[in-house]
Amino acid sequence: MNCANHPQSPIAAYCRTCGKPLCTNCTRPVMGVIYCENCLAERVGEVVAQPLDAIGRETIVTTSIGIVVVGRSPEASAEDLLRDADAAMYKAKERGRSRYEFFDDAIRDLGIPVIKTLRVAETLPDTHAAPNAAWLLFDTYDERRAGGTGRRFDWSLLATYERSKLFFLSGGIDPDNVVAAISLVRPDAIDLSSGVESAPGVKDHDKIARLFERVRRE
Numbered sequence: 001m002n003c004a005n006h007p008q009s010p011i012a013a014y015c016r017t018c019g020k021p022l023c024t025n026c027t028r029p030v031m032g033v034i035y036c037e038n039c040l041a042e043r044v045g046e047v048v049a050q051p052l053d054a055i056g057r058e059t060i061v062t063t064s065i066g067i068v069v070v071g072r073s074p075e076a077s078a079e080d081l082l083r084d085a086d087a088a089m090y091k092a093k094e095r096g097r098s099r100y101e102f103f104d105d106a107i108r109d110l111g112i113p114v115i116k117t118l119r120v121a122e123t124l125p126d127t128h129a130a131p132n133a134a135w136l137l138f139d140t141y142d143e144r145r146a147g148g149t150g151r152r153f154d155w156s157l158l159a160t161y162e163r164s165k166l167f168f169l170s171g172g173i174d175p176d177n178v179v180a181a182i183s184l185v186r187p188d189a190i191d192l193s194s195g196v197e198s199a200p201g202v203k204d205h206d207k208i209a210r211l212f213e214r215v216r217r218e
């Protein structure tokens with residue numbers, strides 16, 4: 001018998017949880033245990049669903065997970081894989097909280113980017129500019145930099161957005177203003193990026209913990 005994902009490859013192991021037969025391309029032991037891709041996604045979801053301790057308070061985080069199976073496209077670069085996993089993650093997020101989704105041709109056909117960044121200056125940009133995008137991300141316009149400015153734009157501009165698509169609020173969101181951001185703008189998701197980095201590109205765990213605490217208290 002050969003692998004369902006890789007018809008050329010013989011079966012080398014079986015998923016610990018569901019017993020699905022797997023070839024060597026499909027078997028990536030996690031802490032010494034072999035899971036199929038679905039059971040691995042379930043395991044990740046279970047682990048993440050455990051309450052975590054954020055500065056002495058029990059905090060529950062929900063995650064959406066995007067998965068791309070490396071063995072199916074051996075020529076893909078690391079950037080390709082991350083982009084595809086991202087696309088699957090947005091798809092999972094659309095289905096609700098704590099879901100996972102595998103990247104496949106249907107997601108590819110959505111047209112990437114599935115997330116369209118719109119930079120907001122004095123007025124709201126054209127929200128119909130990217131009909132293929134599943135999500136919009138509103139970020140602060142900066143003439144010198146593309147993204148990650150760390151400054152917020154005038155959120156009241158979003159009052160006129162008709163919410164035809166799910167959207168991220170981004171730009172200058174930090175532990176001090178996240179509650180206001182959620183209650184004023186009611187975004188579908190928040191992009192934290194620079195607001196919780198102590199230096200560009202470095203996520204600051206204290207800031208993230210403070211932010212979760214603010215959200216939780218609300």
Ligand SMILES: [Zn+2]
Nearest residue numbers: 015018036039
């Ligand atoms: Zn399994």
Ligand SMILES: [Zn+2]
Nearest residue numbers: 003006023026
């Ligand atoms: Zn396989």
